[in-house]
Amino acid sequence: MQDSFFFPVPNSTFAPTVDGLFYLILGISAFFFIAIMGLMVFFMIKYRRIDGVEPESSPGHNTALELTWSIIPVLIVIGIFGWGFTGYVDMRSPPDDAYEINVTASTWAWDFRYSTGAPSKELHIPVNTPVKLIMQSQDVLHSLFVPAFRVKQDVVPGRYSGLWFQAKEPGSFDLFCAEYCGKQHSDMITKVIVHNTDPANTNLNDNPNFETWLADASDPIKDNEPLYESGKRITEILACTQCHTADGSKKVGPSFKGTFGTQQKLSNGKMITVDENYIRQSILDPTSQIRDGFKTPMPSFKGRIKDEWIDAVIAYFKHLKKE
Amino acid sequence: MASAVEPHEKQDCGHDDWHHEPFSAHHFDNAEQQFDAGKLGIWLFLITEVLFFSGLFCVYAVYRVSHPEVFEYASQYLNKYLGGLNTLVLIFSSLTMAWAVRCAQLGQRKGLITMLSITLFCAALFLGVKTFEYTEKAHKRLLWAGASVDAKDIGKAENSQVFRLGDPNDPKNFKDPNKFEERMMKSLVTIQNYGILSLLIPAVLIGIGYQRNSRPWRTTGYAGLISIFAILIGIFISIELHNMQHGGGGHGEQASAEHDGEHASGSHEGSDHDSHDEGKAHSEGEAHAASDTDSADHGHADENAAPRNANIFFSIYYFMTGLHGFHIIAGMVAITWLLVRAVESHFRPDYFGPVDYVGLYWHIVDLIWIFLFPLLYLIGS
């Protein structure tokens, strides 16, 4: 699979239809465009004005000709409509056995929730399986757009909207919000991770199969490992790592490393100590105490993260301090 | 605003040339062309008016289809008799307006002035009745959806406060149905007092008119006098009608429906406060229906309770009748302008365009009400 001049990598069952139709229209358009422009330039040169020479007379209209160039476009657009129509009907008819994922859009983040209760900030889906998203919005209009899948659907507050697709290859793809939703509309982007379904791939660090990922995301705290390992996993599942690093460098937000136990200045000028309570507060109500120098507010995780998970994250912070 | 200004814009074109050829603008070839242009212009303007309202009728249709129970329930709180009275008043005013046009065509100055005055009186009477209706509903907390909701409950930004009449959670606003009449009357008396006080304005206009010996000032003053007087009469008639329904024992269908609503909240008040808290919120009101969005099943369980989002009906009611009322006011301004010109003897059998145009406008305003009345007042069982 390769991207082309006009398209990103095609990675869904819809992509061939959409791309095919696109190239068909492109061909027809190019033909007409070149014909019209060619004639125009030809006329411009051939019939350029020469002083004193009056134009030859030619008929002011020609009904047969005019009807021809009215009817041919009609036939062409009927054909285009037909193709677009069948492609659209496919997009709106999810198979009954589609794998369902709940999506909640809010300003300016996507939340995905699986039947096992697993939360995720990125959309993880199995390859070659029809997936149906059941989407709702908490505030304003949003729109879920995955260019690689050629799908898009607005998420309207007060009702559920549906969207389905079937990915063809494993990999990581962009997911955008396409309907303007306010200040950080352009930051409301995340990834679609397409997992393979090969039962042999159970290594979490190297593209595991979907079942393994789901089990891991549903219950990230493992009995037989240190708590900080679970904490690390949780920061990955909740996509904290999109904005925070574990190596001490600044990204959108402060790094996990080298902060625990230190004194930090807040944006309102107060000094605080980064302790367990501060971390908990920052996860549940991030805007209440923003550190100086960091503008972009973090979305709240209240109600989306269990208490034990916060404990694990705190353990992870402490572990990073020791390292 | 636009509609108020527009007829002036349209027909005033000729003033520069009064002395030569009365009221014919220089850029027209002849009076006939001018009349045709004006007529086509006003018809186009009326089309835009109809389309303007058609948007609202679409809103009405969409919500009527999606929430039929809301309309069925909420419409019983509108007073059919007052609505019917207003319908008759407007139909009668259409008759007098048509008569006025005829008078203008025949060159009957006195007839024209009389008919225009009656039309103006009817228009103001309509507004008087409407004033009573709005006041009554405001006191019953039968308001638009957002009026009973805190801005932050519907995710509004803090500085975009939703406009409210009083605190929706303040119990004294509607918990005491017995005092409701008293409070409403108090408001109405205040309104009437202000109305009487505002009679000063036309009085001053008339005074200026006599002092300067200017007929237009005087006519405007008299038109104001008629309008304010008619509004006061409208309020008075409405109060009488209201009292007949409620005090006189001859309960109409409407009256009993209203009493049901009031008694429902009253009886709850007397009974167990704590256990019926949720139910009470619903039965006392329609006003609360929208705020309790997550307890919809409670609402359906109770027969007397308002259906969910019942206040959408009142949102539509206020918006449509309010906009219509605004058009009535615009029409009154136009009729006053006609009166001034009629007194000045501007209209003749060969020049009566403005009367004709305002007449057409007035008919369309009436026509819109004739649709509004059954759609808002006469639905429901």
Place this chain on the structure above:
Amino acid sequence: MATTAMPAQQESDSNSQSNYLTCSKGFKSWAFTLDHKRIGIMYLVATMSSMFLGGALALILRAEHWTPGATLPLAKIQQALASLIPSFTAVTTEALTDHDVYNQLFTLHGAIMVFLFIIPSIPAALGNFVLPIMLGAKDVAFPRMNLGSFYLWIIGFLFLITAILTTGLDTGWTFYTPYSTNTTQTSVIAATMGAFILGFSSIFTGLNFIVTIHTMRPPGMTWFRMPLFLWSLYATAIIQVLATPVLGITLLLLAAERAFGLGIFDPKLGGDPVLFQHFFWFYSHPAVYIMILPAMGIISELMSTFSRKPIFGYRFIAFSSMAIALLGFLVWGHHMFTSGQSELVTIIFSALTFSVSIPSAIKVFNWLATMYKGSISLATPMCYALSFMFLFTIGGLTGLFLGALATDIHLHDTYFIVAHFHYVMMGGTLVAFIGGLFYWWPKMTGYMYNEFWGQISALIVFVAFNLTFFPQFVMGSRGMPRRYYNYLPEFQTYHVLSTIGAFMLGFGLALAAGVLITSLFTKRKAPANPWGSATLEWQCSSPPPLANFNETPTVGDPYDMQSVVWDPETESFVNRKPEQQDE
């Protein structure tokens, strides 16, 4: 037959006789004028100023996209500007971030360009000036209403400016609920009231034009002798009168929703945000044809005049304008294919959308056929007209991608859409507007501009336009969503190209404006008919006298180019002598 004053006579007349510009002087003579020509000039100045304001905002937007993240310190610039206006700083309590400022910039760019510039530009500025003269009338039917509509424009403009100067506006020009009613903290009500008032301004202009065309035609001016520009203005006026009231009521409902919480569009109160979109697009799609139809009318005039050929298929073009006006009302739903409206509705709208493409195609073919066997002059207006042909054809053809359902799902709300409507609105309407302005400029001002620099400006605008917007097609189909402050680094190449083009385009437009303005100072007198057009506005002197025609003009075939011949003495086209014409 056609016996207006003899050219020599005309020349001397224009010195002694007053024209509409010189007949009275002073501020009042303009502010209270009822003359359609002066009102047209005032509209021209007003809309052009708005265009340069909106254009400046666009350049800031493009500059911001030079790099994927923050490029310009937008918030700091905004604060610096704000500190210049004391009242402004008083209202702006909260510090805005770069994101906020960006969102306000694209919203204001859209709102200013749509409501203040494109909708009134051709009908109210050029149309006002040209329509009565082309028709052979002394004025529009309701001159007072005409002036009133201009002042409504001014009031609407003031409302929008108030919105900008207080807390700005960041809803996008589409005002989608519930963001506009509940979330945003900017002055939505002031802005919507501004748009509401501008709507009435537009309605009054349209109403005036319809009545004028119906009742003010002089003897001989039959419906099928009307120049095609009048047909297109007539079709436009019908849309203005029929569609704009719906926008009016929608904006009133929106303002009431925000101020009082009506609950009609607010899902939290039981309303439906998609209903707002239906209402909004019921106006705003026909509004697209308010923007493009008059442009098509101008092109019909230019193609015929500069090819010295009667327009090919007059009736097809006239009827296609009417067809576009009517079909335009039936296709609004194609803005909402992904909004969650029902599938059946979506499919019907898609089918209807294709039907509206046919009349536009017919026009393009007819313009092309007009050039056939012509005598084509590449004067500045024609350069813009040919540029229009190129750009509008691309704009129209890319519409096919968006009308087809399967491709629209992918392309909707991406830069593909942005490129598409700029090709139509800017490459179409703006380019035709400039072409028309160059065409009628000698008539409006009485002065000729520098032909060479005019042609250069057309060339720069053409090249820069394509450089600006063609990359946007590609990044759109590659998945770049619109209204994004930050973007992924993979799109940077396209954005950089587009930004370079935008600044060139800004330069080209400034050059065009410069060429026109310079002509006012070089004062090279324009002849009555420099282009050899047979329509009536070229029969009166340049600039026209106050009453347009000193005697009632004789109406002939508007595209009978043989009726005018070049007269080297006056350097103007003049009417062929009666005996020559009669042969």
